Amino acid sequence: MLALPQTEIKTVRFGVVVFPGSNCDADSHDAVGTFTGAEARYLWHKDTQLDGLDCVILPGGFSYGDYLRPGAIARFSPIMKAVGRFAAAGGLVIGICNGFQILLEAGLLPGAMHRNQGLKFVCRLVNLRVENTSMPFTGKYEQGQIIRIPVAHMEGNYFINEAGLAELEDRNQIVVRYCNESGNAAKEANPNGSLGNIAGVCNREGNVFGLMPHPERVCDPLVGGADGRGVFKSIIISVLKNKS
Amino acid sequence: MELGTDRPAYELLGLKASEYDDICARLGREPNYVELAIFSLMWSEHCGYKHSRPLLGDLPTGGDCILQGPGENAGIVDIGEGLAIAMKIESHNHPSAIEPFQGAATGIGGIVRDIFAVGARPIACLDPLHFGSLAKARQRFLLEGVVAGVAAYGNCMGIPTIGGEIHFEDSYEDNCLVNVMCVGLVKHGDILKASARGEGNLIFLIGSTTGRDGIGGASVLASAEFDETAEEKRPTVQVGDPFTEKKLLEACLEMRDRRLLVGLQDLGAGGLSSSASEMASKGGSGIDLDISRVPLREEGMEPFEIMISESQERMLACTTTQNEVAVKNVCAKWDLDATVVGRVTGNGRLRVFNGEELIGDMPVAALVDEAPTYIVKPARPGHETDKLLPPDRYPQPPDLGAVLLKLMTSPNICSRRWVWQQYDHMVQTNNALWPGGEAAVLRLKGRRQGVALTTDGNGRRCYLDPRRGARAVVAEAARNLSCVGARPVAITNCLNFGNPEKGGIYHQFREAVAGMKEACQALGTPVTGGNVSFYNESFGKAIYPNPVIGMMGLVEDASRIRDHAFKDAGDAVLLLGAAEPAVDGSEYQLSVFGEVAGRIPDVDLESEKKMQLLLREAIIKELAKSAHDVSDGGLACCLAESAIAGGIGAVISLDEVSRPDILLFGEAPGLVVLTAAEADLERLLKLAAGVPLKQIGRTGGGRLAVTAGANSLIDLPLAQIKQAWETSLEAMVAGNGAPRAGDLANR
């Protein structure tokens, strides 16, 4: 499906972290393995070895039940120390939904999550506007492109203080925002009340990306669309570019 | 147990004097308190099926594809090439009426355990729910709590809740129905049995610690009516822990993969007593349990409390001694307690030890198979009649457009998006159809095949005629599956009724089971198992008799399915089937005239079967572009729903009849609205050969316009209908008043 030879794509290695309460681990694994042809393997939360991987996925779910705060306990798991080192060394890390929450708790991304404004779990397709395409996770999208990807969470109400927000804006770290069909980041288009309709942010270096929507759920038109494939394609292209 | 009464202990535990005598006879002595507590559970209606067993034995349970019928934790249906579907439905009505969030949450927890107990990975849940009127604050509280509870547990487990249904009717005001169905996927060779075999083998208790929560749930809550003392029964409330259950699920499936298990059984109603004795019974063995080894959550628990506690998130596993360490290792990996609490024996007895001390010794057969059964003299309730209501009983309202809008905002018809948006319905990424349609369809990864699922219940119709009602419910479930293009394969069922000791209720139960049997036989959908929930009564008033059907179907190609949305402007709109709509028992009768009375039309099962066969063929041959079952709200609501889903209006012209309102809003089982491209019309009509199929209009435009002869019956902008339908439930939940019956009829 990529305009790249399968033999090359196969050399890109993804690791999908499995916490005891992860539940989108298999979906992420499938999205990579089935729809891109890259290699995907599971990593147990007690693993400490990430050698040879190009990209680590922290999948959705409820890592440790998340009764206290999503991600609060997961960030102390052995693998998160390794993920920290991996990221510091420039490895690609993407946190989806619960993975995003864990990255925030771990301090690998700035900000924090509140309960959704409506105080209810919300699972539905949303429109996203791609704000930053100059990073490894979104290169295949057009600047300003509107994509449809589902959210499914109870705590996606992103918060950061004013100084932090200004910094995110200045450094182009806001990667995707909730928007309506015509691309406006309108209040009604925001499923959880997040500040500035923020749906996903990256770190300064651009190699750690967290987002609430689930791109892995829309990689197959039979089950709701293919707008999520761009994320995985982008990663592969970026990895291959760096390798060559 | 209870001080200050001189009632004998057995009576306080819910046993009759004759049952007590029976127990003494089987033991050859009087039981001690531990034994009595265990017997009272095992011989409760909930575990012992005292009033239902004789009748359930009549249900058709065989079939080429049935790998496992009733009797195990879940039914299992072969779907070919070594794969099978496990399915089961269960009620958690009484716990939910007391604490809706936890009641619903633990309801999911319980049914999910039944599915992985047979070695299957759960792939979907469906939640048929029934409440009283949303005009009452308590009902809104129950609805919000139950939905949040289903969401909290199912979402955390990563099992998509992909379907279900919600009805609101006064009859459920003091006794809501919270049924949950779970469906799992299993390879033939991976199927686990709930049996304890092999003398000397170990019995492991895995998962949560045991506390006093849920003490006596089965006997106290599920096997008695509600009354003033319901408040005092509160300590039995259980709190769900979906994270622990998720770990339990993964650990059990890992042990399954590594072939570490001789048998696996969940702890549900009846706790350790029930699961241990059932495992022994299925294995033809006995079990010695040592309750001093059970990890406890609370201090000072009595032995009988440990035996009957219904603490959630626990499983019982039988393993060989060689695998002891491996089992412990898998559980340790998932951070779960796993304790050897017993051993398999060959003596056919459940023996309970507290350390060295033997504190209970009972024959397994007496506990599991020998609960007395009762046959009650049925009495047909006075409201049942053999006559349709006279056609002039209700005057035709002057404005049928207003009636349509009213019905579309009815809590029983309006959009359920508010509910299913709270459920993670997409996780596991298999949904070929999203919620909101006729049935859910899951693709099976790596195959062309797909599984279609639906649940149906209609207490109101069953109240008016339990046999016809049950026939109609099974037929409707099958029709829903056929509407997406799936072939109905098998059912599971949850029979929600009042107090079976009363002749009127027993009549309803007997008739409903008979109706279900007839329909299942005619449609070729055997019963794989189910659940019976009796005593759904409060203050002497029973709920509507409500057999809820969960049906599974198959599609050969998951990409060749249909939903109910109109697809393109200019398509032909067709009516399939020839049933004669009636007011009796309809949503129209209830919402507009405020009555539930008369006799519901019967489903013609032979025609139904032919009609559904045609429907599926039309879909597989890609001649039908949409299909929608005519059910609640009649033809008019059916058309409106398809129009809303597709964002395309329609112009419909019907024959002139004396009562167009009944034609539009009346209900009868056996009708489907189809659309087809103009170019395919001829082929479709030819395919129908003998099955009634006629064009009634054409899609297009932004309005829904219905005429009969020269008369305009309805002419409304689609946007207006959509707005009414989409926002109604949310507004009602927010307390903005549910519509009242009668206001249109009097206009």
Next chain:
Amino acid sequence: MKAKVYITPKEGILDPQGVAIERALPALGFKGVTGVRVGKYIELDLPGGGDAAAEVDKMCKKLLANPIIEDFQFELVPE
């Protein structure tokens, strides 16, 4: 008048949050912590007048706490 409300899971009722935290603590280097129970802490400002204690009690029973599985206590603090 300010009210401080403390809501705790009832004795004997499972507290999954507490269990999850208790199981996590040793790995973080906190050994031997037991009996973790997680509840809610709510602060609110009451309008003057009326029987504040009776009001807060009613509020807890009706909305703030779930009396079926939770106990509550509160203090009133004049400002």
Next chain:
Amino acid sequence: MKAKVYITPKEGILDPQGVAIERALPALGFKGVTGVRVGKYIELDLPGGGDAAAEVDKMCKKLLANPIIEDFQFELVPE
């Protein structure tokens, strides 16, 4: 030694639960209630020995509270 930990949303930071409760109160007949803030109340039993206050403080900072959005306080109660 028992510790009682109070976790509250930081001053000036949105508290969706508090807002929801404040909105719901008038309909239940409680008028004029303002400033509703919903936090957590955690009880735990500490093992003997060591500097209990320092331990609990660390526990709060590391795990129990999220310093970006939450403040915490605690009391130690000898048993």
